[in-house]
Amino acid sequence: MTCTIVVKIGTSSLTQSETGNLALSTLATLVETLTDLRRNGNRVVLVSSGAMGVGRDRLGLTERPRAIALKQAVAAVGQGRLIRVYDDLFTTLKQPIAQVLLTRGDLVQRSGYVNAYNTFQQLLKLGVIPIVNENDTVAVDELRFGDNDTLSALVASLVEADWLFMLTDVESLYSADPRSNPHAKPIHLVTNIQQLQEFQVEVGSSRSSWGTGGMITKIEAARIATSSGVRTVITDGKHPTNLKKILSGDAIGTQFEPQSRPVNSRRHWIANVLVPMGKLYLDPGAIKAIKEGGKSLLAAGIIRVEGEFNPNDSVQLCDNESQEFARGLVNYSSSEMQKIKGCHSEQIPEILGYYGAETVIHRDNLVIV
Structure with missing residues (x-):
């Protein structure tokens, strides 16, 4: 059965941790996987981080910018280069793509939310894979998504997706940080977000100096997506081929079950989009x-x-x-x-x-x- 799939890949998966350079082998595998899914009749949306990391590499910066204006300038440099790489790879496979840059301000007005919905539906109808990122160049703090985990959840809800995959630097959600706690246990299925309190899950920040999100933002994204009826998965971003295996039924990563009676689109807009x-x-x-x-x-x-x-x-x-x-x-x-x-x-x-x-x-x- 074909479905609508949103895939979010983080900076830590897209880049090499030591240098910040693009991990081209991972990118190529991701592009091949998404193209195969699209050719099998699925509707596919990619939410991609990485503009800041690519911009830093391009400009020769060794530290993450702190000033807002510098952050926005670096992201502007990186976004153009990042979409160029995606376009080259997808074009090799004859798969058309579209760049979609969003700020929360584009969605807080109900008319803007509806317009975004219509644009995505038309792109997917044309067989295009939209590549989405936050428009860092013009976003202001009070209208930022904050991280692409939140953005991916809102996009998944917007396009009425069946699946949201969040590709990250760990293979699943754990009861504690596995990088520092040898007794951490993987959690393969979450039927309700409140269940995580029973597991006493510890969440931390991203280990990558290039990224912004941590596990806590992914759990919040899962809450937003599942409340709109979207099955959400956290899995290892270095192995994009896992997407096909998960869709075939393999128990890889952590799955969050969707709510059986999701809120309607207007209530979702009020609860999750508006600031x-x-x-x-x-x-x-x-x-x-x-x-x-x-x-x-x-x-x-x-x-x-x-x-x-x-x-x-x-x-x-x-x-x-x-x-x-x-x-x-x-x-x-x-x-x-x-x-x-x-x-x-x-x-x-x-x-x-x-x-x-x-x-x-x-x-x-x-x-x-």
């Missing part, structure tokens, strides 16, 4: 009404307001212990919220001097996280 601009702290009655009763949020249930936000911005809903349990799109600004918090809906026109929405967040714009 929360503030927090609302709720009383126990409001929390129960939302979590158990599926109710909208009313002003009367709000205890405290944090942050500065405008109507239709995303905010986090938290309990008294600052634990987030939901997100939603607000109908009022933060300054308005400060005035109406704890008040009944019928009091809002008198307090604000005009009639507004009865709800602070309508249940259609609210999702439990």
